[in-house]
Amino acid sequence: MDKLVLTGGARLDGTVVTSGSKNGTLAIMAGALLGKGETILKNVPSIGDCRTMMDMLRALGVKCEEEGNGVVRIDATEISATEAPYELVKRMRASFCVLGPVLARKGYAKVAMPGGCDIGARPIDFHVKGIQTLGAYVNIDHGFVEAECEQLKGAQVYLNFPSAGATQHIMSSACLAEGVTTIHNAAAEPEVTQLAEFLTKMGARIEGAGTSTVRVEGVGELHGVEFDMPPDRMEAGTFAVAAVVTMGDVRIERIRPDDVEPFALKLRESGAIIEMTENTMRVRANSRPMATDIMTMPHPGFPTDLQQPFAAMLAIADGTSVITENVYERRFRYVNELTRMGADIKQDGRTAVINGVPKLTGAQTTASDLRAGAALVCAALAAEGQSEISGIEHIERGYEKMVDKLKSIGAQVGVVPDEQEKEAVCV
Ligand code: UD1
Numbered sequence: 269m270d271k272l273v274l275t276g277g278a279r280l281d282g283t284v285v286t287s288g289s290k291n292g293t294l295a296i297m298a299g300a301l302l303g304k305g306e307t308i309l310k311n312v313p314s315i316g317d318c319r320t321m322m323d324m325l326r327a328l329g330v331k332c333e334e335e336g337n338g339v340v341r342i343d344a345t346e347i348s349a350t351e352a353p354y355e356l357v358k359r360m361r362a363s364f365c366v367l368g369p370v371l372a373r374k375g376y377a378k379v380a381m382p383g384g385c386d387i388g389a390r391p392i393d394f395h396v397k398g399i400q401t402l403g404a405y406v407n408i409d410h411g412f413v414e415a416e417c418e419q420l421k422g423a424q425v426y427l428n429f430p431s432a433g434a435t436q437h438i439m440s441s442a443c444l445a446e447g448v449t450t451i452h453n454a455a456a457e458p459e460v461t462q463l464a465e466f467l468t469k470m471g472a473r474i475e476g477a478g479t480s481t482v483r484v485e486g487v488g489e490l491h492g493v494e495f496d497m498p499p500d501r502m503e504a505g506t507f508a509v510a511a512v513v514t515m516g517d518v519r520i521e522r523i524r525p526d527d528v529e530p531f532a533l534k535l536r537e538s539g540a541i542i543e544m545t546e547n548t549m550r551v552r553a554n555s556r557p558m559a560t561d562i563m564t565m566p567h568p569g570f571p572t573d574l575q576q577p578f579a580a581m582l583a584i585a586d587g588t589s590v591i592t593e594n595v596y597e598r599r600f601r602y603v604n605e606l607t608r609m610g611a612d613i614k615q616d617g618r619t620a621v622i623n624g625v626p627k628l629t630g631a632q633t634t635a636s637d638l639r640a641g642a643a644l645v646c647a648a649l650a651a652e653g654q655s656e657i658s659g660i661e662h663i664e665r666g667y668e669k670m671v672d673k674l675k676s677i678g679a680q681v682g683v684v685p686d687e688q689e690k691e692a693v694c695v
Pocket residue numbers: 290291292294361362389390391392393394395396429430431432433434455457459572573594595596
């Protein structure tokens with residue numbers, strides 16, 4: 269596997285444009301299975317996870333073509349297969365969310381149990397309970413979830429935790445159910461609202477998306493539409509941190525202010541200067557960041573996906589910060605790697621105490637998952653000397669052209685083939 273080589277210390281200065289939202293696009297692609305006729309998605313990010321979802325749609329016998337320039341055409345008029353293969357679901361958890369739409373369209377679906385980033389226990393019980401509440405008979409056996417139901421029926425669904433994925437999955441499935449479904453304690457993540465906007469355009473009747481109660485009135489059929497993928501708030505947050513740790517000045521174009529507010533407020537607390545317009549955010553820092561505490565929560569709380577890049581910033585902050593991870597307990601797997609770069613972090617369970625140090629030093633590190641990769645990139649940008657980051661396939665899953673974008677604003681970064689692997693190939 270290739271490695272990312274980054275020499276820290278360069279001040280980032282310039283403009284980056286965010287790609288389409290990874291999490292929003294994945295949910296929307298699964299939602300496209302509900303419609304007959306062609307759906308044209310624009311601004312689809314060119315990342316590994318979206319390619320996996322496209323492979324999944326094709327595996328279900330749906331027409332799915334990438335046109336280039338972020339345009340993807342999906343025609344789910346025919347869904348000729350009802351089984352989602354393990355090979356694809358193990359690569360990415362979000363692909364599990366084809367279960368409900370295929371079931372709603374075909375009366376039967378069989379999907380392998382999910383995989384994805386290893387960031388802690390990622391059960392599917394809310395998804396399964398939701399589908400069952402809508403009237404499906406569900407059988408879990410030999411690593412597969414099998415669901416059967418001639419016609420889903422609207423129902424009251426309560427989530428024990430406001431899960432983004434379960435809210436999206438149940439909301440989508442309910443669109444073709446008979447009657448009204450209400451999801452209580454629903455997730456209010458922007459990606460839920462984005463999916464609701466998409467489904468509504470397809471003909472669905474949804475109210476309350478973005479609040480804790482989502483109401484879906486089932487309709488007989490949905491149709492294909494054209495839809496622009498919304499901006500990726502996690503990418504915006506990652507570049508914002510990159511600007512702060514290099515004491516830079518970066519304009520991030522294509523953002524939604526409400527979506528980025530939770531982390532923008534935290535950046536301000538740490539001393540960054542943030543200027544926001546309707547669709548841009550300028551992030552500047554003139555001095556070392558100040559320590560600040562972070563507690564991850566469902567939206568509009570601080571997003572768990574940005575906990576890791578923010579930890580890189582807090583590692584060089586003036587003072588002591590406490591991070592409490594309330595969503596995914598294993599999202600601390602970057603701690604040892606940052607420690608190797610000179611960070612002073614003590615982690616126990618869901619809490620990490622970070623004593624900021626004046627500087628980090630470049631080191632060889634490995635990304636264990638997508639956002640851990642983002643944290644290591646941010647740390648390497650701030651560090652003295654050269655860092656090597658292995659495991660960049662994780663970064664490629666979720667960040668479009670990250671290296672090119674970083675280079676365009678002044679980072680000294682490149683991708684090199686892994687020497688060991690080269691040797692192994694030579695032998
Ligand atoms: C999505 C995002 C991920 C983000 C997360 C939280 C995608 C592709 N991924 O993941 O980047 O970090 O939301 O904002 O959109 N849970 C259960 N049972 C379930 C489902 C979830 O117990 O059936 C728990 C999880 O273990 C976790 C919490 O609920 O502790 C939140 O998970 P959830 O919001 O579902 O995350 P994902 O949708 O998988």
